[in-house]
Amino acid sequence: MDINNTKLIHNLHTIQHRIHTAALKANRKAEDITLIAVSKFHSANAVQNVMHAGQYVFGENRMQEAMQKFKPLKELHPQLKLHIIGPLQTNKVGDAVSLADSIQTLDRSKLLKALLQACEKQGRNPDLLIQINTGHEPQKAGIPPEEADRFIKECQRCFGAHIKGVMAIPPEHEDPRIHFKLLRSIAEHNGLAEISMGMSHDFEQAIEEGATMIRVGTAIFGARPHTLPA
Ligand SMILES: *Cc1c(COP(=O)(O)O)cnc(C)c1O
Numbered sequence: 001m002d003i004n005n006t007k008l009i010h011n012l013h014t015i016q017h018r019i020h021t022a023a024l025k026a027n028r029k030a031e032d033i034t035l036i037a038v039s040k041f042h043s044a045n046a047v048q049n050v051m052h053a054g055q056y057v058f059g060e061n062r063m064q065e066a067m068q069k070f071k072p073l074k075e076l077h078p079q080l081k082l083h084i085i086g087p088l089q090t091n092k093v094g095d096a097v098s099l100a101d102s103i104q105t106l107d108r109s110k111l112l113k114a115l116l117q118a119c120e121k122q123g124r125n126p127d128l129l130i131q132i133n134t135g136h137e138p139q140k141a142g143i144p145p146e147e148a149d150r151f152i153k154e155c156q157r158c159f160g161a162h163i164k165g166v167m168a169i170p171p172e173h174e175d176p177r178i179h180f181k182l183l184r185s186i187a188e189h190n191g192l193a194e195i196s197m198g199m200s201h202d203f204e205q206a207i208e209e210g211a212t213m214i215r216v217g218t219a220i221f222g223a224r225p226h227t228l229p230a
Contacts, residue, residue, distance in 0.1 A: 003222040008046065009053045011220045012037075015203075019214070022207040033207055036083050036196075038217030041224040044069045050220065051077065059104075059215050061086025063095050070099060085167070085196075085215055087141040090114040097122050104129040104167040104196055106155060107143050116158050127164045129196055130155060132186060134179040135171035142168065145182060152190045165194025165212070176202045180209035 003011075015035065023030040036059040039047050047058060047069065056079050060066035063084065070082050083102040090111060096103055097118040106112060106128050119125050130152055133142030143151045148166070155163045166187045170179035180197050187195045187210075198206025200219035207214065218224065 003046075005049045007222070008049050008220065011222075012050060012053050012055055015216055015219055018204060019207065022204040026208045028207065032212060034213045036085070036213055036215045037220050038085065038199075038215050039069070039221060040065065040086075040217065042221045044073055046221055047073060051080065055220075057081045057083070059083040059085045059217075063088065063092040067095050067099060074099070083213075083215075093118045094122070097124055097126060100126045102127040102129065102164070105131045105141060107131040107133075107141050107151075109151075109154065112155055112158055119159075125159070125162050127194075128155065128159055128162050129165045129167045129194060130163065132166055132168045132183055134168045134182050135174065137171055140169065145186065148186050149190060152186075152192070163192065165192045165196060166190075167196035167213075169199075170197075170202075177205055177209060180206050180211070184210040 019033055019035060020030045023033060034057060036057050037050055037055050038059040040061050060082065066082065066084060074080050081101040082099060083104055084096050084100045085104045088096055088103065088105050088111060093114040103126050107130065131142040132145055132148050133140050134145055136144060166183055168179055168183045170176040183197055184195055194212050195210055196213040196215065198211045198214040200216050203214040203216055
């Protein structure tokens with residue numbers, strides 16, 4: 001199911017090279033762009049192979065899968081960083097706060113309150129990003145862009161500097177640049193430094209538009225199988 005190790009490392013190096021090229025073109029430093037390797041549906045073994053090639057930042061979008069895979073991995077490799085990039089249910093917030101270094105999908109007051117409780121209880125504060133539904137897609141999580149400023153302020157009142165930035169997933173069949181520009185403007189006028197945008201098919205455009213974090217799955221790990229790893 002996993003692609004072979006040589007191919008995995010080749011893919012990682014290709015992505016690193018493309019990040020450098022895109023950064024150069026945009027007059028930016030490649031070091032200012034964090035690559036998040038999105039390992040959903042791929043095995044702990046594939047994660048370790050990528051890690052041994054020097055990639056320590058990963059993203060998962062289902063809490064249960066993240067716990068199974070990354071709890072043991074993080075015990076072995078404390079330098080691993082995990083970003084939660086999928087919709088978070090309030091009943092999974094305890095796990096998310098205990099495991100994640102960053103939660104990118106804060107998008108509603110109910111979740112904000114649950115996170116606040118869990119952080120106080122555990123004495124642990126992952127970085128938080130606010131997800132914006134830039135395309136107003138009903139099936140997608142995220143706060144609508146016109147409510148973003150108000151919600152960001154509400155989050156900042158609770159979490160202060162732990163609110164690091166914003167994240168979005170543009171609609172599939174639209175020019176992503178419009179969405180990248182909107183996300184960047186929301187970050188900038190709220191004084192937030194981190195802008196998480198860009199995936200396998202559009203991360204170079206995202207870098208040109210100011211992404212500080214890109215989330216790349218398929219272009220590193222290959223196509224995702226349709227079932228969870230055993
Ligand atoms: C799966 C996923 C990605 C990675 O997508 P690819 O197209 O495989 O690079 C990025 N962001 C989120 C939120 C995802 O769920």
